[in-house]
Amino acid sequence: MKNLFLPMSQKEMKEAGIDQLDFVYVIGDAYVDHPSFGPAIISRLLESHGYKVGIISQPDWKDDASIAILGKPRLAFLVSAGNMDSMVNHYTVSKKHRQKDAYTPGGVMGRRPDRACIVYSNLIRRTFKDTPVILGGIEASLRRLAHYDYWDDKVRRSILMDCGADLISYGMGEHSIVEIADALNSGLAVKDLTFIAGTAYCTKDVSSVQDGIRLPDYDIICADKSAYADSYKIQYKNTDAHTAKPLVESYGAQGYVVQNPPARPLTTMEMDDVYALPYQRTWHPSYDKLGGIPAFDEIKFSLTSNRGCFGGCNFCALTFHQGRTVQVRSHASILAEAKACTQEKDFKGYIHDVGGPTADFRHPSCKKQLENGVCSKRQCLFPKPCPNLEADHEDYLELLHKLRGVPGVKKVFIRSGIRFDYVLADKNPAFLRELVAHHVSGQLRVAPEHVSDAVLSCMGKPAHHVYERFVKKFKEETEAIGKKQYAVPYFMSSHPGCTMKDAVALAEYVRDMGFMPEQVQDFYPTPSTVSTCMYYTGMHPLTGEAVYVPRNPHEKAIQRALIQYRNPANEALVREGLTLAGREDLIGFDRKCLIRPKKGEAVKTASRQKEERKQKKKTIRNVHKKKNRK
16 A cells, blocks of 8 residues: 655655655654644645655654665755744743653653754754755744743844754745745755745845844843843834844854745635645554554644634734734635544544634734734734724634534534634624534633733733623523533733732632632743743833743742642642732631631731731831931
8 A cells, every 4th residue: 555644764765756855854743744733734735846755753863874864855954843842842831851742652752852953953964064954843933033042041042043054934834935945946055045035044244135124133132131122022023924024133253144024924725725735634654553643632633724813912922933914714625624534433523623823713803904914013902902803703603603514523612712802892792602502512711811900911911801701791691501611711820920919819819710720821931922021031022111020930839839729739839929928818717718727827817917017007107207306
């Protein structure tokens, strides 16, 4: 039987009748030929343009021979760390090693190196000195310019300066990778590929860069956090294909890194073409005996309907990677994939998700965005919906209705997240009713993230009362049809702006909910987000305002423990947090208290604490009066 996967060995190359590959794609993940995996999209797209592509998955970076198993490619090596940044893949927010890697056969950890793009690129360079190396994927994309690195706790250079690669194809990459391939195939040298949108490159001479913006030099942003924030603000305002200009970053005698403007978003027809490529929709057969790929189980029966997000959450890197312009597949394309799912032998009738970064975004936020790009000085939903926002779920509703009618489909769920403020902005209540009636599997997971409006403002999220209004409407619609369903919130601890008092306020909200969240995300400073810039600089890069930042690992642990205060293992941390916040009134036997007092510990009621504070203020006033009399 013919192997329909792209070749991973000389044997498979021979079976496919290939003497030399045009591109060898080195990836940090296992090879899964499914459009939820970036390397599958890029390799199949190149194949559809007539190029021969082979895959080296998780090479042994300690063995130079591992990079040569498919021979020298005719045009270039492509390199990606995988679907996740390799440092996020390896380490928790507390910088402890993770135990499992969901993108490796059997979930085994340790099959890729730290900073995989750098290691793989240098591995290639030792063996194939003159072959072009093109970086892509999330790790390279978000590290294309100088960036704060949480794991080193310093500003690192552009990844291009550390790995010896020739180009970065940043963002989703479909347009830029085909342009790169065609240019190389035409005989152009890789050093001359300075004109392709969606790429970044190194150079010694920037005289040919037209209408570019000079970012603060690398040495300056390392020495001055305000300069770093200024640089980030410029980058943030140049992430839209309609309006962005080239960015130039100097590294002194080592030259410059130039970022070209982003590639234009895909049209619906282009998106459909990408998802219609001949994916095998599973992992390579060589992984069968190793237990398969755990991450694949999460997405096997999920459908991607869109990409891009105008939600603008500050802790999210989508603005820098996919952009704020929503791109969608047609109904026909999604329905065809749904029908393909029903033919899988292990399909049980349930489509697990229909969405993308935000499930209910199925069109650009406004008509102006199509002509002029996204606004550089305002958000679509924050701090409240823009007057120009077109909140409309009609197309999404129609798609969901069609999917429910596909033979063999019993249920269609939405799990990738909805924007509750966008739902409320839609004057037509039909979507919320359909959501409650057909697309919730007992629990709807939503992400209010916090309850403090000050923290939510730092997050770029709507005020807490908006979430409360959504929960009320969700409950009303659920009760109206006699179902027992619940909105289950995601919360985040220790985000920039979150004081200990804010953390206690969130713990009180959790107490009043009546159940403890199973999952709590401790803020993780990953490259190229607004929140990470706040974490490093102590200021909001878009406003210049100072921001309190809980950086100390112990303080972060306390804030996380407060959300899960019912866990006995967290008692000491919760007690410390309540003391630091001056909220000992929450230590006691009252139903409003979070933890019980220790044996012999005095219980401070809220009224007693209030009286103590009044007495303390009175004492301070008396001291000042005495000083003034003297």
